Amino acid sequence: MSKHLILLAIASTISIASQCLPAFADADDAAWIKKCVSDNKREGATPEVVAVYCACMNEKMSSNETQSVSTWEKSHPKEMAECDKESGWK
DSSP: OOHHHHHHHHHHHHHHHHHTSOTTOOHHHHHHHHHHHHHTTTSSSOHHHHHHHHHHHHHHSOTTOOSOHHHHGGGOHHHHHHHHHHHTOO
């Protein structure tokens, strides 16, 4: 894949993720969602589905949470299943 296509894909993913953020999301939320999107980019879902999933998971987490979405989801299967369904993943 060319460098330009990779940059375009990254920009598109970030743009999609930012559109999926709740209206009250702050820079911290955006950073967590961006990390989640990065962690899940090779899991087989489209960038749009990953962005919706990550925004959903971030919304379910406490604002005081210090774990990443990718770590937190392992101990919260109910929330993970809800966000899988909401995003159309799996």
